[in-house]
Amino acid sequence: MKDDSIEISRKNLPLRIALFFLALLVAVSAFTFGVKRLMGNEPGTTVIGARANGDVPLYAADFRLTYHFGEGSRDIRLRKNEIADCYSNSLAFIYKLLDPETVHEGFEENLADLNRRLNEPVQVSQTLFDILTDALARSEQQEGYSLYAGPFLREWERICYGEDPENYDPLGNPDVRERLEEMARRCLRPEDCRLEIVDAGTHTVMLRVEQSYLDFLEEYEITAPILDLNALKQAFMLRYVAAALEARGFSDGFLATAGGLSLSLSEDATGDWAVYSCVDGAGVIAGQFPAAPGTAGSLLRAYPLSPEDPGFYAWEGRLRSPWLLPGADWEEKPLRSLWVLLRGGDPVDCCAESLRLAAADSSDALAQLASESGADLVVWTPAEGDGRRLLAAGPERERLLPAEGFTVEPVN
Numbered sequence: 166m167k168d169d170s171i172e173i174s175r176k177n178l179p180l181r182i183a184l185f186f187l188a189l190l191v192a193v194s195a196f197t198f199g200v201k202r203l204m205g206n207e208p209g210t211t212v213i214g215a216r217a218n219g220d221v222p223l224y225a226a227d228f229r230l231t232y233h234f235g236e237g238s239r240d241i242r243l244r245k246n247e248i249a250d251c252y253s254n255s256l257a258f259i260y261k262l263l264d265p266e267t268v269h270e271g272f273e274e275n276l277a278d279l280n281r282r283l284n285e286p287v288q289v290s291q292t293l294f295d296i297l298t299d300a301l302a303r304s305e306q307q308e309g310y311s312l313y314a315g316p317f318l319r320e321w322e323r324i325c326y327g328e329d330p331e332n333y334d335p336l337g338n339p340d341v342r343e344r345l346e347e348m349a350r351r352c353l354r355p356e357d358c359r360l361e362i363v364d365a366g367t368h369t370v371m372l373r374v375e376q377s378y379l380d381f382l383e384e385y386e387i388t389a390p391i392l393d394l395n396a397l398k399q400a401f402m403l404r405y406v407a408a409a410l411e412a413r414g415f416s417d418g419f420l421a422t423a424g425g426l427s428l429s430l431s432e433d434a435t436g437d438w439a440v441y442s443c444v445d446g447a448g449v450i451a452g453q454f455p456a457a458p459g460t461a462g463s464l465l466r467a468y469p470l471s472p473e474d475p476g477f478y479a480w481e482g483r484l485r486s487p488w489l490l491p492g493a494d495w496e497e498k499p500l501r502s503l504w505v506l507l508r509g510g511d512p513v514d515c516c517a518e519s520l521r522l523a524a525a526d527s528s529d530a531l532a533q534l535a536s537e538s539g540a541d542l543v544v545w546t547p548a549e550g551d552g553r554r555l556l557a558a559g560p561e562r563e564r565l566l567p568a569e570g571f572t573v574e575p576v577n
Contacts, residue, residue: 197302207239209234210435213418216253220269225253227399230408232418233435248415255409259402262293265315265390280390283374286363294368296401299513300394301360309520312360315393316382317352321345346383351381358391393539399424400463400516407510419456425464430514434458440504440544440565441466444552451555451566454542459510463519466502499528501549506542506561532556532576544573 215225229251234241261269265276272278274289289297297312304312314538324333324341335342339539351357357378363369372392382391394401406421407428417432427438434456441464442451448466463549503523508514518540525531528547535543535558542559557565558576567573 170525173485198551201343211245213245213249213252215256216249218253218257221257221260221264228256228402229421230410230418231421232415233433236418245414248410250416251413255406256402257403259292262290263394263402265393265399276392277390279370279372280392283372283391286369288367288369288373291368292541294365294370296394297360297370297492298362298365300397300401301362303397303517308517310396310517311353312392313358314349314352315391315395315524316387316389317345317397318393319389320348320387347421348385348387351378353548354378356357356512357381360392361522364558390523394570396424396520397513398518399426400513403428403512405491418517424516425466426516427462427464428510428514429456429458429460431459431510438462438506440555441502442546442552442555442571443501444509447551449570450572451546451553452544452564452565452573454561457519459508460541461506461507461512463505463515463521464502465504465523486502499525499531501548501552502546504542504544505538505540506559507539508541532558535559536576 192562210231213230213232215228215230218224225521230248232245232248234244248416261272262275264272265280265294268275268277268281274287275293279287279289288418300310300312303310327333330340333377335343335345349460356375358372360376361371361373363371382388403420403426407430410416410418411431416430419429419433421427436456437453438456438460439450440452440454441448443449443466500523503519505515505519505522507518518538521536521547522531522538522543525534531545535545535556541561542557544555544557544562544565546555553571555565555567555571555573557573562573562575565573
């Protein structure tokens with residue numbers, strides 16, 4: 166492979182797409198719920214645990230539901246089990262439906278089934294069809310997301326979670342860099358793989374994959390599924406679970422994921438959202454924003470919130486992030502963290518918007534995108550400086566209260 170065949174730069178949109186949407190899958194990997202409830206220990210507020218499920222024991226590992234009950238303990242006793250059942254059943258259902266690797270009993274036409282029935286029309290449920298058409302439309306926009314980068318994502322995740330990730334940093338290991346470049350290029354070529362809507366009326370779709378691409382995956386010893394919702398998966402799951410809770414009248418609480426997504430249900434208005442930054446190599450709360458019903462939040466970061474936090478690694482004394490471009494220096498990136506809030510509460514829209522903004526190549530480009538964004542609040546920490554300077558855009562930026570020692574600069 167020639168050195169100039171795949172140029173990793175701000176001109177290479179496909180690879181920028183592939184790398185930047187890794188932020189939610191890997192960079193934000195511990196429970197960074199994106200909110201800090203200042204009244205989180207008040208009477209009647211509790212975390213609702215998901216039911217054990219022997220078929221999918223880890224289905225709820227990346228999700229958390231916190232609920233606010235009335236002052237009387239009787240209210241908690243009567244409703245907690247009902248809420249736990251609704252939460253558990255809806256989360257297990259959507260987990261099985263969107264599983265890209267395992268076909269579960271009763272879910273014969275799930276995402277894994279599409280991955281094993283290549284080049285074959287498959288009739289799926291209304292729920293899965295709606296999710297796939299939504300994700301397909303976002304992929305075609307080429308603004309930070311793609312349905313087809315599952316193989317590339319798994320490879321990058323394997324590197325970041327390895328015992329010696331610094332030895333496999335593409336910035337210092339040309340062999341790894343070449344492998345990732347080629348994988349990113351092939352994953353995103355529409356002539357190699359694409360999802361087709363065969364018949365919208367019957368919810369029939371087909372994952373069309375060329376033999377040359379299958380040969381490539383075999384040559385590179387890649388076994389990851391081709392079709393994978395990846396960076397938007399938790400957002401789609403969050404949307405489904407929230408709708409199930411709201412339909413039952415369970416609306417006074419908030420949901421959060423290990424991917425940095427948060428969602429206030431329609432009657433939740435307690436506490437504050439937390440905005441994070443990185444100071445002296447550690448994640449800290451840099452500001453707060455008043456919580457409001459029906460608000461979605463998405464946090465992307467390139468630093469740990471605790472010493473045990475995986476999903477990042479140090480190389481030559483500098484923090485590396487899975488959404489850092491191979492071939493580019495960390496200092497060239499315009500941000501180290503990004504926090505997006507969206508009224509109206511659709512976590513998929515919020516997540517997709519954060520990915521679109523994170524794909525900016527420069528501070529000026531990010532500022533322009535943020536000022537034009539439909540989000541109610543966009544806050545980011547520039548890569549340069551000590552992490553105590555926040556930039557904010559959006560109609561509600563004046564409600565952002567910086568923590569002591571931090572400053573907020575508005576972006577028009």
